[in-house]
Each structure stands twice: as C-alpha cells, then as structure tokens.
Amino acid sequence: MGYEMWTEKYRPRTLDEIVDQEEIVSRLKSFVEARNVPHCIFAGPPGTGKTTAALCLAHDLYGENYREYIMELNASDERGINVVRETVKTFARTKPMGEITFKILILDEADNMTDDAQQALRRTMERYTETARFILIANYSGKIIEPIQSRCAPFRFTYLPRESVIERIKYICEKENVEILDDGIEAILEISEGDLRRTINILQTAASVGKPISAEIVYSVVGRANPHDVREMMLTALNGDFLAARDKLRDLIQKYGLSGADIIRQIHNEIFRLNVPDKWKVKLADIAGEVDYRLVQGANEEIQLSALLAKLVEAGYEIKRGL
C-alpha cells in the first residue's frame, strides 16, 4: 500500500459517499435510476466536487468497469477544434456493450475552449447524442456558448460549508493517523478558501513536514508553495528598485507558475491596502484594469506587468516628493 495523493485516496467513489451538495446528488441519483443521463454542465469554483460527481455518476451507472465507458478530456491540454473532431468523434460514434446505450465524455475546463472548438463540439453533441452524453465541467458557465448551454442540464456547485470541510480534514487525519491542532485546521481553512482539493493538498504536505500539524507548519508549507510575494514585489517597486521587482515578477511567473491573471488579480487586491494617497490608489487601479484587459486580448504577461511595476516605481518616487 504505498503512498498516493490524498486527494485521490479520499475521493468519493459513489454518489452515496458524497457529503453535501444534496440537491445535486439526488438529481444525479435519479439519472442512475432512470438509466439515462442528459448532457450536463457542472459549473462552480475549483475544488467543489464537480469532477468527483461526474466520476461517481459514471461509477454508479456502469459499475466497477466504468472507466471503459467514459473518456476524460481536458480542454486546457487539448484545446483546438481538431481535438474535438478527431478524438471526441471517434469516441462518440461507437456504441458501448451492455445495458446502457451511451458512453459519457467528461470534458473538463470546458470554459477554456475556443469558441470555434465549442461550435464544433455542439455539432458533435447533436449528431452523436444517442451514443454519447457529455458532461462539461467549468468554472464559469457563462463562457460556454449559448447553443451548448441550452442543450445541457445545468448543475451549480457551491463552496462546501465550513463544518463539512472541517469534518473531512478530521476524517482524513484519523485515517492517516495524523494529529492536527485546532489552529492548524483554522489556518488550512483560511488559506484554501473553500477549495477542497487545495485543502487536502495542504493537509498532506503539512503532514509530511511535521506533526502535530500546527498553524505554523501550515503557513510555512504555504509560504513555500504560494509565496505572497506579489505584495512584496509591489513594495519593492514602490521603493524604487525596478530591477529587483522585475526579478520577483519573473520568479512568480517562471518558478511558481502564476499566470498573469493570477498576479494582476492579487495586485488589484493589494492596491487598496497600500500606504499611498487615494489619488494614486485610483490611478493604479485604473492601470491594473488596463493590464488585465490587455492580457485577455493576448498581450505578453511579463511585459504588461513590468510596465505596471515601472508605474509603481514612478508613483513611489512622486509620493516621496510630495506630489
């Protein structure tokens, strides 16, 4: 019995095992009973059980060998039209053996698909609806084109209640024979912000570092995985050191893999916490908005963010001079 990621070890395998999301679970159970599943969109924030629900549904529907009847695709890894055309079609057109007459395609991060790919997907969904049902998983259902939305049953996943998360943490700790202090639990809750996958990853990492798990251990773990360097980077720039700030930016992007969108969002959060005059807060917020927009339009992350850092340097300089 070696080690594995606890996110997988403790992932529910049947609909019964899923705690919370009662409404969703009961609807899915009715699909299983009816032996029929419509196309679905599972939408909601990360770490709220969307993939789990899809896999459990498949498991309950097809039994132990459910993996033979499903296909998991991730739009991030395979984004273009060609993937839809080839892979999905090949999967969709063959009829499965056994009682259930259709297979299930789980398409994760569907909101990352280009519009063209989504159009192609819609046509595929229509043509092969007899032999294939689609479960689209997304953070924002709004990013999925209308024609697809109208063909799918919508499922809204929400953050799990605090108590459920705490229970889950305690459950896993018991099974793994790991002691955790109350302040450790609090720290994990605070940092994971409702994302259960992140919760369990932090938990497992903290457990590998030391026991009993305290808030201090949790923060140290998170410090290494998610450095709150965005604030530090901004302060460095405000203090006038562009080169050092730019180096930090590069670290964030290259070493820690933060995306431009991640960074600009954090920058935006931090702007109003900076110790600068209001007029500068507003200026900077305006610039942040412009950067965010440009990123969406396809501009280069580092260049745009660097320009913002340069503006911060200028701001710091002018503020010191009393402007």
Place this chain on the structure above:
Amino acid sequence: MAHRITHIPWAQKYKPKSLTEVIGNKEAKERILNWIRLWNRGVPEKRALFIYGPPGVGKTVTIEALANDLNMELIESDASSYRTASAVKRLAGRASQYGSLFGRRKLILFDELDGVTGSADTGGLREITELIKISRVPIVLIANNAYDPRFTQLRKLCLLVEFKKPSRTEIMRHLAKICAREGIEAEKDALRFIAERSGGDVRSAINDLQALAQGKTKLTYEDVSWLARRDRKEEIFNVLRRIFYARDSSTAKAAVNMADVDLDMLFEWIYENIPYHIKKPSELAAAMDMLSKADVYRGRVKKTQDWSFIRYVIDLMTAGVASSWSRKSPGWVPFRFPGRIKMASSSKGEREMLTEIGKRIGRKCHISSSRAIKEVLPYIRIMFQTNPKMAKGIAKWLNLSNEMVAYISGGEIKR
C-alpha cells in the same frame, strides 16, 4: 534609490598596459620592439611600421602598451578624426615640436587606416606618405588589410608586421584572469565556449564575457552555451545603442533596418536593457509604457495575422522608447543578454520534462497538466524535499522517472 555604478567596459578596464600583458603574437611583438630600438641609433631605413591583421587581436593595444613601456608620447589619429591632408599636416606639426614637456620621445600612430574613405581622406593618405619620407619620429600605421590597393605606395615605405589571431587557449587564459579579478567563478567550459565563439577576436570575447558574467559570482557553461543560436551580438549591440541613444526618432526607427535582427529577439533585448540605461522613474515608466503598447500590437498581429500592424510595433519599440527619455547616461553602460531567453532556452529540456510531469500528475488527479504544475506540483515538491519515503511512494504512484524525481526535489530551475 538606485545607486550609481559607473560601468567601464572590461575591454578597457583590462587593457594591457605593458607589452608583456598583450596576449599572443610573440614574434610580431619582438619585431616591433627591435624596430623601435633601431631608432635609438638614428633613423632606420623604414621609418614606418605597418601593422595589419583581423580585428580585435591586439594591434592597437600593442602600440599603446609599447608607448607606455618605453615612456613614449603617443600622438594618434584614428577613424574618428579626419585624415585630410591638412589634418595630417597639423598632426605632423605637433609631432615635430622638439623637446616635449617631459622630454619624452614621440610615436605617431595612424590607426584604423581601412576607414579612410572618399576623396577627402585620400589626400590624407598622400600626405602620410610624404610625412613618412621625412619623419624623424617613428610612425606606426594600423589596418586590417595592408594589401588594400589604396596602400600600395604607403607599403613600400613600411616594415610590414602581421598580427595573427591568438589561440583559443591564450584567450581562455586571459578571460580567466579577468574573471579572477572580477570575483567570478567561471567554468572552464564556459570560457572555452566564449573563446571559441570569438573567432580570435579578443575584444569581442571580453565583451561577451562582460555581457554574460557581469554582476554574477558564477558563470556556468549553460549560461553561455545558448549563444550557439543566432549569434549576432555585435550587430545587436549597435542596433541597441542606436535605439537607446538615438539623435532623433527617425534614427531610432532606422536602427531596425541596420542588421538582420529578429524583431521578437530585439524586443527582448530592449525590454531587458531599459532599466539599466533609463534610471529616472518618470522616464522608466514612460519607456515601459511605450514597450507595453508595442506589445499590445504584437498581440494583435498574432491574433489577426495581419502583419501590417508590425509597423506600429516597430515605431513604439524604437522611436517610442527612445523619445521617452533624455538619451543621456552618466557613463558607458554595457548591454546585457535577455534573461528571459536564457532561461527559456537553457531549460527547454526542463520545460519538456515539467510538462510531462504535469501530464502524469494530471492523469492521476483528474486535472490538466498546467493546473497540475501550478496547483499540485509545488506541494509535491515540498513533500519530496521533506519526506523521502513519501517521495518514493508518490513517485511510484505517479510513474515518475528518476530524472523527474531529482528535478522535482532539486526545485530550482537551473540557470
């Protein structure tokens, strides 16, 4: 806030001050010394020395070091001065003043003779020829190619000395000395590579070394090996200097046509170097603003595939950046290689491995490889670093190779 560092080109800082410090060309140096000694006993038959050879091998530096060694006053004229007949006469006039202030003997140097152009300067060549005939002071001429037809008359009056390219080993040794003085620990392979690349041009090798190593404490082979790609550094330095220090916006714009430079590459060079040259906060912000606007257009070109937008990219990244600041720097500032490219290309193998690791995690954890790298790998990395037993188990579960495990545990993206 930023402190003032006066940058000196290493080629200047470590310029040989004595003949013994000049690398290579032992025989040539001896011949020159012997010829100079002839002047101790009167005027020799050949009153002028004509030194020739490829660029950067030490021709000028040798004469300057020689003058220093023998405490001679060097009167020089190079490509930046006019070589009209009158200018040569004036120089000759200076040289012939008897009894210089310190009683030092004089040495006349006409450097970069290949640069003599057009009719204006050819009058100068004739004048130099006349000067040699009557000079009572040693004259040295330097050019890349002594057998240029323009120099036919000149050659007859001169002792020709050829300078050859120093060996790679000699260059390496010199680079190693500089590294030691700069407190940089350099891998032998790195120095060998730079020496190799330079093709015998010592000046170029030192410039490369400076661009790559300045500010670092360690120079590895990986740092320099990416130079193997399109290596147009000389040209790019010129283009950059044109852009950053342009007289006006048209000159900055024209810089792009100067050399066969990839636009995206040039963009990276400009981006990397802006903060080293433009220090004033308002100017820095303005220049970066221009560059960011150029980048927006770059994105538009890619998205629309409409290449006519490129003109705006060029305008903004050249003229736009140039006009953002005063174009005056406190001193000579070297240009640096773009850090981003270095990292990207040197870790290409690593990036591929990273993606593969991401895929394996993603498959087991039901997420995309990019999310796996961003959201799960950092935790796995910590587990690997703190708990080898766990590392082994998870590595097995994920089906990771030993190389991948080492990479994950190592953590840093190697530079």
